[in-house]
Amino acid sequence: MKTPRKEKVNRVVLIGAGLVGSSYAFALINQAVTEELVIIDLDKEKAIGDAMDLNHGKAFSPSSTNTWYGDYSDCVDADIVCICAGANQKPGETRLDLVEKNMKIFKGIVGDVMKSGFDGIFLIATNPVDILTQATQVFSGLPKERVIGSGTTLDTARFRFMLSDYFNVATQNVHAYIIGEHGDTELPVWSHATIGGVPISKYIEMKDAYRAEDLKDLFENVRDAAYHIIQKKGATHYGIAMSLVRVTKAILGNENSILTVSANLNGEYGGHDVYAGVPTIVNRQGVREILEMELTDEEQQKFDHSIQTLKETMNPALEKLKD
Numbered sequence: 004m005k006t007p008r009k010e011k012v013n014r015v016v017l018i019g020a021g022l023v024g025s026s027y028a029f030a031l032i033n034q035a036v037t038e039e040l041v042i043i044d045l046d047k048e049k050a051i052g053d054a055m056d057l058n059h060g061k062a063f064s065p066s067s068t069n070t071w072y073g074d075y076s077d078c079v080d081a082d083i084v085c086i087c088a089g090a091n092q093k094p095g096e097t098r099l100d101l102v103e104k105n106m107k108i109f110k111g112i113v114g115d116v117m118k119s120g121f122d123g124i125f126l127i128a129t130n131p132v133d134i135l136t137q138a139t140q141v142f143s144g145l146p147k148e149r150v151i152g153s154g155t156t157l158d159t160a161r162f163r164f165m166l167s168d169y170f171n172v173a174t175q176n177v178h179a180y181i182i183g184e185h186g187d188t189e190l191p192v193w194s195h196a197t198i199g200g201v202p203i204s205k206y207i208e209m210k211d212a213y214r215a216e217d218l219k220d221l222f223e224n225v226r227d228a229a230y231h232i233i234q235k236k237g238a239t240h241y242g243i244a245m246s247l248v249r250v251t252k253a254i255l256g257n258e259n260s261i262l263t264v265s266a267n268l269n270g271e272y273g274g275h276d277v278y279a280g281v282p283t284i285v286n287r288q289g290v291r292e293i294l295e296m297e298l299t300d301e302e303q304q305k306f307d308h309s310i311q312t313l314k315e316t317m318n319p320a321l322e323k324l325k326d
């Protein structure tokens with residue numbers, strides 16, 4: 004049930020309560036991240052049902068999140084509008100294949116959010132996420148640092164999980180990033196990957212049990228993880244939901260945490276006006292700062308290729324939607 008606001012509390016508006024959105028809502032409530040959660044979806048009945056179901060679990064959750072099915076006017080008081088609406092990949096489809104369909108949906112959604120007077124932070128999950136994050140910035144006119152995408156947060160989490168599994172150390176002690184497009188051209192930054200501060204290349208030299216060739220396969224499994232999961236169960240949603248909650252917490256908690264969100268490169272990493280996954284300091288302002296790592300020549304080449312691919316897909320799609 005919607006309640007009038009008496010004091011400043013955190014409000015997240017979720018647009019698109021499909022598999023990703025409803026998993027995000029569930030994870031938000033279970034981690035006590037926000038006082039208010041508003042759900043909006045084209046499928047009104049499904050979203051009303053979700054709000055009822057989530058409120059019925061309140062007695063068992065650590066949070067007192069007030070959840071309701073809302074409308075775009077609720078965005079005016081939102082700290083974060085998270086968009087998970089739109090088509091997902093069918094088996095064999097790439098993320099980039101979704102661009103035209105989802106960009107059209109975004110033009111309408113972002114326009115409706117902005118009509119409410121929204122002045123918070125957009126957090127985007129819908130694919131192709133880097134391109135839709137950029138489109139959201141263009142459609143909304145909000146400052147670039149207040150429009151961010153989930154970027155390669157999920158890929159980085161997959162990478163750290165698979166490395167921790169291979170080396171049999173806790174995920175928290177693996178520091179390694181996937182950067183670039185959240186998609187087929189993403190790349191691992193091996194030159195800065197460490198285990199407890201020891202470069203992975205050194206760690207492998209020190210231990211007979213590990214082989215450099217295995218790392219190539221490991222990265223391919225990270226890059227292709229979505230295809231493998233979609234083949235098995237039709238969609239991925241728990242991992243991204245937890246990534247989105249992590250970013251939401253970093254924003255609402257003013258954490259200054261480093262996360263590989265999709266941020267506008269704005270002078271960093273070659274100075275492109277493009278959104279891509281890079282290590283970024285995230286706080287209440289959204290993007291505080293992008294961390295520019297020194298890449299090897301090979302890594303820089305792969306990164307440039309990833310950026311070029313994003314531009315080549317995004318520019319014609321944005322052009323088509325110009326009024």
Ligand SMILES: NC(=O)C1=CN([C@@H]2O[C@H](COP(=O)(O)OP(=O)(O)OC[C@H]3O[C@@H](n4cnc5c(N)ncnc54)[C@H](O)[C@@H]3O)[C@@H](O)[C@H]2O)C=CC1
Pocket residue numbers: 018019020021022023024043044045046087088089090091092101105108111112127128129130131132153154157185238239240243
């Ligand atoms: N960034 C990432 O790492 C990931 C992104 N995704 C992406 O998230 C998106 C959503 O995926 P799923 O939840 O699996 O899809 P889904 O089909 O389960 O849900 C999409 C929801 O969007 C709603 N919707 C469609 N148009 C709308 C509009 N104009 N206004 C409001 N709601 C609208 C639908 O009614 C539906 O409930 C896809 O683009 C998918 O590729 C999925 C996993 C990871």
Ligand SMILES: CC(=O)C(=O)O
Pocket residue numbers: 092098130157228229239243
């Ligand atoms: C679907 C998608 O983007 C992922 O799971 O990485």
